[in-house]
Amino acid sequence: xxxxxxxxxxxxxxxxxxxxxxxxxxxxxxxxxxxxxxxxxxxxxxxxxxxxxxxxxxxxxxxxxxxxxxxxxxxxxxxxxxxxxxxxxxxxxxxxxxxxxxxxxxxxxxxxxxxxxxxxxxxxxxxxxxxxxxxx
Numbered sequence: 001x002x003x004x005x006x007x008x009x010x011x012x013x014x015x016x017x018x019x020x021x022x023x024x025x026x027x028x029x030x031x032x033x034x035x036x037x038x039x040x041x042x043x044x045x046x047x048x049x050x051x052x053x054x055x056x057x058x059x060x061x062x063x064x065x066x067x068x069x070x071x072x073x074x075x076x077x078x079x080x081x082x083x084x085x086x087x088x089x090x091x092x093x094x095x096x097x098x099x100x101x102x103x104x105x106x107x108x109x110x111x112x113x114x115x116x117x118x119x120x121x122x123x124x125x126x127x128x129x130x131x132x133x134x135x136x
Contacts, residue, residue, distance in 0.1 A: 013043055026052055033117040059124045066131050074136075089133045096126040 018027045030048050033055070035041030071079055085091055100123035107116035 013045075018048075022048075022052065026056065029056065029117070032113045034114070036114055037111060055121055059121060059128065063124050063128050063131075066128070070131070070135070087134075089130055093126060093130040096123060096130075100126065 015027065030051050034047065034051060035043070071077060085094065100119045103119040104116045104123075107113070107119060
């Protein structure tokens with residue numbers, strides 16, 4: 001057998017096959033987010049694909065794409081160094097950044113990687129909402 005196998009539903013999952021099909025980073029992300037470091041965890045192909053599509057493609061991917069496009073379109077490809085708070089949306093995103101960063105840091109300090117990643121996802125959601133609320 002190559003690698004460590006995880007059983008689920010009477011079937012065996014070979015992590016090397018998952019890595020070859022989806023990439024090491026995607027598998028690592030799923031395992032870190034969905035499988036607790038202190039308890040046993042369940043693996044399902046359906047949940048893996050849902051996590052991959054929802055978190056990585058839709059939330060993070062969308063955020064990166066939108067941010068890149070807006071920086072290119074509105075600022076000539078240069079990230080502005082503007083800390084000015086202009087409206088309630090600016091105030092809220094600054095509060096969200098502080099809150100989710102603090103949650104992330106505290107969770108990582110306690111080796112609660114899954115909780116930390118959920119904080120990062122929540123920040124991505126908040127940032128996507130900020131862009132929706134403030135785009136011209």
